[in-house]
Amino acid sequence: MEKPITAVLLGAGRRGFQSYGNYALKNKKQLKFVAVAEPIQARREKFAKLHSIPSDRCYKSWEDLLDESKLADIAFVCTQDQMHTEPTMLALEKGYHVLLEKPMAHNLKDCIKIVKKVEETGRILGVGHILRYTDFFSKIYKIIQKGLIGDIINITHRENVMWYHYAHSFIRGPWANVEKSSPMILAKCCHDLDLLYWIVGSLPKKISSFGGLMHFKPENAPEGAPNYCLDGCPAKDTCLYYAPRIYIDIIPMIQIMDKSENKLLKILSRLRKNHANFLTYISKILTPFKELRYYKDFPVYYLYTGQKEDYSDEAKAKILKKSPYGRCVYHCDNDVVDHQVVNIEFENGVTASLTMHGFSEREGRTLRIDGSRATIIGEYHVSGEKIIFYDHFSGKEKLIYKKKLRMKAREYDQGDFELVEVFIKSLISKEMAEPLTNAKASLESHLMAFAAHKSRLNNSIIDMKKFRKQAEIL
Numbered sequence: 260m261e262k263p264i265t266a267v268l269l270g271a272g273r274r275g276f277q278s279y280g281n282y283a284l285k286n287k288k289q290l291k292f293v294a295v296a297e298p299i300q301a302r303r304e305k306f307a308k309l310h311s312i313p314s315d316r317c318y319k320s321w322e323d324l325l326d327e328s329k330l331a332d333i334a335f336v337c338t339q340d341q342m343h344t345e346p347t348m349l350a351l352e353k354g355y356h357v358l359l360e361k362p363m364a365h366n367l368k369d370c371i372k373i374v375k376k377v378e379e380t381g382r383i384l385g386v387g388h389i390l391r392y393t394d395f396f397s398k399i400y401k402i403i404q405k406g407l408i409g410d411i412i413n414i415t416h417r418e419n420v421m422w423y424h425y426a427h428s429f430i431r432g433p434w435a436n437v438e439k440s441s442p443m444i445l446a447k448c449c450h451d452l453d454l455l456y457w458i459v460g461s462l463p464k465k466i467s468s469f470g471g472l473m474h475f476k477p478e479n480a481p482e483g484a485p486n487y488c489l490d491g492c493p494a495k496d497t498c499l500y501y502a503p504r505i506y507i508d509i510i511p512m513i514q515i516m517d518k519s520e521n522k523l524l525k526i527l528s529r530l531r532k533n534h535a536n537f538l539t540y541i542s543k544i545l546t547p548f549k550e551l552r553y554y555k556d557f558p559v560y561y562l563y564t565g566q567k568e569d570y571s572d573e574a575k576a577k578i579l580k581k582s583p584y585g586r587c588v589y590h591c592d593n594d595v596v597d598h599q600v601v602n603i604e605f606e607n608g609v610t611a612s613l614t615m616h617g618f619s620e621r622e623g624r625t626l627r628i629d630g631s632r633a634t635i636i637g638e639y640h641v642s643g644e645k646i647i648f649y650d651h652f653s654g655k656e657k658l659i660y661k662k663k664l665r666m667k668a669r670e671y672d673q674g675d676f677e678l679v680e681v682f683i684k685s686l687i688s689k690e691m692a693e694p695l696t697n698a699k700a701s702l703e704s705h706l707m708a709f710a711a712h713k714s715r716l717n718n719s720i721i722d723m724k725k726f727r728k729q730a731e732i733l
C-alpha cells in the first residue's frame with residue numbers, strides 16, 4: 260500500500276485545524292500530519308491528539324518547527340495574513356512544498372518575494388483560492404470553456420458579505436485594520452479576482468476602484484453606547500450588532516438556516532430561535548441537538564483562544580465582556596472599507612465589475628456573465644447554490660446546477676477538500692493538476708487587489724502593464 264503524503268501544520272486555527280485537518284482525518288490514505296506548530300496550547304494538543312502526533316513533534320511556533328530539518332513533504336501555512344511570508348520562505352528553502360493560505364502575503368513586495376523563491380527552489384506552491392475548486396465555479400468554468408455562452412462580453416460579480424460576518428471579521432476581528440492585516444479587497448476578494456482572471460482567461464489591462472468606510476464609525480454609534488456591548492448598552496434591544504445576539508443567540512446562523520431550502524433546517528432554526536430552553540433540555544437526551552443548542556462553528560469558534568471550550572450562554576457572556584468580539588462595532592480600531600467596487604478591462608476586451616460590501620442579508624457571491632450567445636446567472640450562497648443558463652437563440656432558460664445548504668456546509672467545505680486533493684495529485688505526478696496554478700498565476704489576483712487598493716486611494720486608473728513593471732513582475 261502506498262504511504263500517505265506527509266505534512267506539517269503551521270497555525271492550527273480555523274483553516275488549519277478544521278479545513279485541512281479534517282481533510283487528513285477523512286482521507287488517511289492520502290495525507291498524514293506528522294507535526295504541528297501552534298502557540299495556543301489547547302489547540303495544539305487537540306490537533307496532536309486527533310492526528311496522533313507525538314509530543315516531541317508539537318511546537319509552540321512555526322520558527323521552532325522550521326528550525327528542525329525537513330519533517331514532511333508539505334508545509335501548510337495557515338497563520339494569519341501578516342505571518343505568511345517568513346514561514347513560507349523558510350519552508351520552501353527547507354525543501355517543503357507549500358500550501359499557503361490566501362492572501363499569499365499582505366503586501367505586494369512579499370508576494371513577489373514568495374513567487375521568486377518558488378521559482379528558484381522549484382517547489383510546488385498552492386494558494387488557498389478554494390473557490391476555483393468548488394462544484395459551482397468549476398461548472399461555470401466548464402460552460403465557458405465549451406463555448407456555450409459564445410464569447411464572454413461582460414461579467415458582473417458581487418461578494419455579498421453578510422452583515423454579521425463583516426462585523427465579526429472586518430470590524431471586531433483579525434481583518435479590521437489595514438496595518439495589522441491587509442486591505443479588505445485583498446483579504447476577502449483575492450478569491451473573486453482570481454475567479455475573474457481564471458474565467459476570462461486573459462490578463463487585466465486597466466483597473467479602477469472606488470469605495471471606503473462609510474458606516475462603522477463612532478459618529479454612527481447609538482447614543483450612550485459603551486465600548487463593550489455588555490457594559491450596559493442602551494441600544495441592546497435594537498442594535499443589529501449587539502454581540503450577544505450574534506454569539507449567544509446565534510441569530511445570523513438561525514437566519515441562514517431559515518433561508519435554506521432544506522425543510523429540516525428551517526424547523527431547527529425556529530426551534531433554536533423560539534424554544535432555546537426546550538432545546539437545552541432535549542439536547543441532554545438527544546445528542547444531535549447539542550450541536551444546535553451549543554453551536555461551536557463560525558463565528559463562535561473565534562471567542563475561544565485557549566480557555567476551556569465551554570459553550571454555555573453564561574460562559575460566552577463572560578468571554579464577551581472582555582473579548583474583542585464583545586466590542587461595540589462603532590468603537591473599534593477598524594479602518595478597512597465596508598464597500599468597494601472594482602472595474603476591470605482585460606486585454607482580450609472583456610469588461611468586469613466586482614462589488615464587495617458588508618451589508619448583505621445573506622452570505623455569498625452572485626454573478627452574471629453575459630456572452631455573445633447566452634447569459635449565465637449564478638447564486639453561490641451559503642444557504643444554497645444555483646446556476647441558470649439563458650440561451651438567447653431559443654429564448655429558453657434552464658436550471659443547470661443546484662445545491663442545498665448542508666448541515667456541515669462550513670465545516671467540510673468542498674472547495675477546501677478539492678484543493679488539497681489537487682495539490683497532492685500535483686505532488687505525486689510532479690506537474691500542476693488543473694485547476695491548480697503556478698505561483699506567478701496565483702499572484703495575478705493579488706496584483707489586481709493591490710492595483711484596486713491603489714486606484715481607490717489615489718483616485719486613478721491603473722495601467723496594469725506599468726503596474727507589473729513597477730513591481731518587477733514583467
Ligand SMILES: NC(=O)c1ccc[n+]([C@@H]2O[C@H](COP(=O)([O-])OP(=O)(O)OC[C@H]3O[C@@H](n4cnc5c(N)ncnc54)[C@H](O)[C@@H]3O)[C@@H](O)[C@H]2O)c1
Binds near residue numbers: 296302320
Ligand atoms: N481560503 C479561504 O477561503 C480562507 C478563509 C478564511 C481565512 N483564510 C486565511 O487563512 C489564514 C488563517 O485564518 P484562520 O481563520 O484560520 O485564522 P486563525 O486565527 O483561526 O488561525 C491562525 C492560527 O495561527 C496561530 N499562530 C499565531 N502565531 C503563530 C506562530 N508563531 N506559529 C504558529 N502558529 C501561530 C494562531 O494561534 C491561530 O491558531 C489567514 O491568512 C486567512 O486570511 C483563508
